[in-house]
Amino acid sequence: MSTVDEIHPAEEIPRNWIACKDCDLLLERVDTPVGEKALCPRCENPLYQRRELGIEHTLALALTGLLLFIPANLLPVMSLQLVGQETSTTFYQGSLVLFQEGLYWTALLVFSASVIIPLCKLLLMLFVSGSLYVKYYSPLLPYALRYYHHVDEWGMLEVYMLAVLVAVVKLKGMASVIPDIGLYCFIALLLVTTLMSSLLDEDCFWQKIEQGLQGRSE
């Protein structure tokens, strides 16, 4: 990482210039080995990290995630046995019950963080990586990746997973809880989406989109 020390009155901003997200320091991009993080020399914020995973991997993960999404939400997650009665619930039903009980705000929060946003993330990423894979540069690509970036933080599958474990412990004294097929699908979905978002090279995606769209307009 080297700091920019010459001020070029250039017409065009050099392609290898970047600025730190958290302290605005202007830097020149240097090539780092794959997997290594480039840190800002001033505030130690990670600037970029080149990933080994390419577009096809992201595409594969998005597709797998979407396939898993269906059973994870529609198949029973766990069944509860209490005084001879057995009930089973799906994640999808779980959010609906909250709506029926009139807890609209809670239901909306839970439903969007655990169902809607993860689904949107998968669909957007499928579109972006799929388009880049077949080299179809739609003018919608920048919007899709931008929305992905904005909703990213609000998808909380991993928090939801921990909540399932806590709920099981809380119910231990009251009823017996038997995990069902939906839960295993959910764990797989969680792994896939976590891999997808943590291994995503957003920077590389942006550059590809930019180059592709420029090539199209020329």
Next chain:
Amino acid sequence: MNSVITARNMGLIRCETCGKLARDEDCDDYQEHCPRCHGHMHMRVTNSLSRTWALLITAAVLYIPANVLPIMTVTYFGSGTPDTIMSGIILLLQIGSYPVAAIIFIASILVPLLKMIALLILLLSVQFGWKLDDRQRTRMYRAVELVGRWSMLDMFVIALLVALVNYGSIAHIVSGPGATAFGTVVVLTMLAATSFDARLIWDREEGND
């Protein structure tokens, strides 16, 4: 002290979404769109401090009902007592689930509280130009951004319990007003963290050059 060259010194704006640099000219830095992702570009987040203050104060006010009001009531064979966040943790301790009690305590009480204190320190230090270590403050900001989402844990637990335990008179669980307040606190603190512009921490240093 050698002068630090920031994007702003060079008349450049960094897009908050995609990281693209663009020249800040013939535009009043507000309505400009990023040439790459078409998002709005700002030299600094508009009214970052006032916005963060507003969100933080609202969150702090709601933190009180979130902790005082019951978050849920478990009715088991006709008898049920409303539980607040804290009494739920104590209950978990009584049945011996220490790890779970610790997780809930950290996620529902410690994290929101520390997060609000951290944001308060950041806001006050930027507003009044306190001379604190900039690097440490940035680290603190990043920690706030990172852990915020985990506070949603209790909301999810309540949602799951309400949905799962529905056996009419034998056993059922309903959520209380505390849960609504708590969920709002978490969302507000997350929004407050997003609206705070970390670059403000470093801006003062450049002014001293």
